[in-house]
C-alpha cells in the first residue's frame with residue numbers, strides 16, 4: 001500500500017527523476033525561480049559516472065547556477081581545446097575554444113565531483129533532494145502523469161509524491177520514457193567503448209597541456225582526458241560489430257589498438273594503469289517523443305549521441321536550463337503546457353540533430369581537416385560570415401546558436417498557444 005513518507009512533503013510543482021547533470025540543473029534553476037521541486041535519485045552521491053570532458057556550451061547553465069567560480073576554486077582542470085590525430089594521413093592538428101565563441105575554456109573533471117557539486121547546488125537553491133530513492137513508476141490519472149511512486153533504500157514500502165509536471169532526467173535508465181515513448185537507435189553509431197585510468201602519464205606539450213586528445217586508429221578512436229595533474233582517462237571506441245568480429249575481449253582489444261597509436265602511446269609510455277576496465281555499448285538514440293501529458297524528458301533520457309565531441313553533459317545541462325524557462329511559464333500559464341513543451345522538444349531535437357549529423361560525418365576519416373571545417377560552415381554559417389575553422393570550433397563547442405535552444409521567450413510561447421487555440 002503506497003504511503004506518504006513522514007516529514008517529506010508529497011505535493012510539488014515539479015518532480016525530477018534523476019539527480020545527474022540534467023536533473024540537478026533543471027531542479028536547481030527551477031528552485032532558484034521559487035518553485036517547489038523534488039529530486040529523486042537512486043544513488044548516493046558522489047557516485048561514479050563516465051563523461052569527464054566538457055565543452056563550452058556547458059559553461060552557460062553553470063553560470064546561471066552560479067557554479068563556475070566554485071569549479072575554478074576547486075581546481076577543476078581547465079580545457080582550452082583539443083588535439084587530434086584524425087583524417088587523411090593522420091596528421092596531428094589542434095583547435096582552441098577561444099576561436100569559436102564566448103568561452104575560452106570548459107573543464108575536465110571527475111564526474112563524481114562535478115555531479116555532486118551540481119546536485120548540492122540544487123539543494124542549496126531550495127530543491128528537496130532525496131538520494132537512494134528509486135522511482136518505480138508514474139502515477140497516472142487517465143492519460144496524464146501526476147506523480148511518481150518510489151522506494152527508499154533501507155525503508156519498507158512504496159511512497160508517493162505528486163506534482164504539476166514530472167521531468168524524467170534518469171539518463172539511460174529512461175524510467176518514464178521507457179514506458180511512454182519508443183526510442184530510435186542510430187544505426188551508424190552502434191559503437192562500444194572500453195576505458196580505464198592511468199597515473200603518471202606524460203602530458204601534451206605547451207599550449208596543448210590540458211587539451212583532450214582524440215586519436216583515430218584503423219577501426220576506431222581513443223580519447224585521452226587529463227582529469228588532473230596526475231590522472232588521465234583513456235577510452236577506446238569502435239563499432240560494436242567490429243569488436244564482436246575480432247573475437248577478443250574488450251580489454252585485449254584496447255591494448256592491441258593502443259599499440260597502433262602514435263601520440264597516445266608516447267604519453268602512456270611511463271604511465272601505470274590505476275583502475276579496472278569499464279565498458280558501454282550501443283548508446284546513440286533519440287526518443288520518438290520528448291514530452292506528453294504531464295511529463296517531459298531531459299538529458300540522456302531524451303537523446304544521446306556518440307561521445308566523439310564530448311557533448312553529453314553540455315546538451316543535458318543546456319536542455320535543462322531551457323526546460324526551466326519553459327516550465328516556469330507553464331506553471332504560471334497551465335493552458336500553454338502542450339505547445340510550450342512542443343517548442344522545447346523541437347528546439348532540443350533540432351540542436352541534437354545538428355550535433356549528431358556532424359558527428360556522423362566526422363567519422364569519415366578519409367578527409368582533411370579543411371573538409372570538416374567547410375562542413376561545419378555549411379551547416380551553421382551558410383552565409384560564410386566567419387572563418388570555416390572558427391565555425392568548426394563554434395559547432396563542436398555547442399554554441400552555434402542557430403537554433404532557438406538558447407532563446408525561447410515568453411512571447412514565443414504565448415504566440416504558440418494562441419496559434420494553437422485558433
Ligand SMILES: Cc1cc2nc3c(=O)[nH]c(=O)nc-3n(C[C@H](O)[C@H](O)[C@H](O)COP(=O)(O)OP(=O)(O)OC[C@H]3O[C@@H](n4cnc5c(N)ncnc54)[C@H](O)[C@@H]3O)c2cc1C
Nearest residue numbers: 018020021022041042051053135170171173299300312313
Ligand atoms: C562511453 C561514454 C563516454 C562519454 N564521454 C562523455 C564526455 O567526455 N563528455 C560528456 O559531456 N559526456 C560524455 N558522455 C555522456 C554523458 O555521460 C551523459 O550524456 C550525461 O551523463 C547525461 O546526463 P544525465 O543527467 O542526462 O544522465 P546521468 O548523468 O546518467 O544521470 C541520471 C541519473 O538518474 C538516476 N536514476 C536512474 N534511474 C533512476 C530511478 N529509477 N530512480 C531514481 N533515479 C534514477 C541515476 O542514478 C543518475 O544519477 C559519455 C557517455 C558514454 C557512454
